[in-house]
Amino acid sequence: MKTLFKSLLLATSILVSGTAFADPTAFTQAGFDSLQKAGKSILVEVHAPWCPTCRAQAPIVNNLLKKKEFQSITVLRVDFDGQKDVLKTFNVSKQSTLIAFKGSKEVARSTGDTSPKSIEKLLKKAI
Template sequence: MTVHNIATKDAFHEAVKAHQVVIVDAFATWCGPCKAIAPIIAKMSEEEKFKDVFFAKIDVDDLPELSQELGITAMPTIIAFKNGERDGTVVGAKLPAIQELVAKQL
């Protein structure tokens, strides 16, 4: 798989409806920790055990309305959705917590 760049609020809601498990990386282009965690999330998206997980990124500056709807107050924020429902959040570049959040979705 890959990490899909979500460009609109509608595309985000479609992804959450269309996939059983969605991991959203809410980032900002100017955010250092976001840049540090992005390649790790990209690598996770390529792992066989996560083949059924839809990994997505949203730029909080490009989608402020969606960011507000999701309650994003700091970047990076990683949010898990399972069966259309929010199923966990990690705020910050906390790698062990992010890995645990993603693994919990399997």
């Protein structure tokens, strides 16, 4: 009964909002390389579940990605605690780092930013 209620609640929220946004895709080098090769817009999000700044960034990024102009951006989430090799590749030393790419070119980067306006500026550089 509990599962049925949760399913109905989820379905209702999807119908009300009109859209269901999935969690960001886990970063893999192969996936990233493929997106870059295709010239796609990418946001690499260095995240730690224990990080309050990361938790503050998540709804801001999700809300911005609902805007039509940003729907072409693919978000790849790097696990700060578990993907240390990726952190070295991107020269990242802190969680809550956002890196925007337009194809193979890095176009913007921020760390610890929770301002919707500046995150929006960062995303605009990727499209």
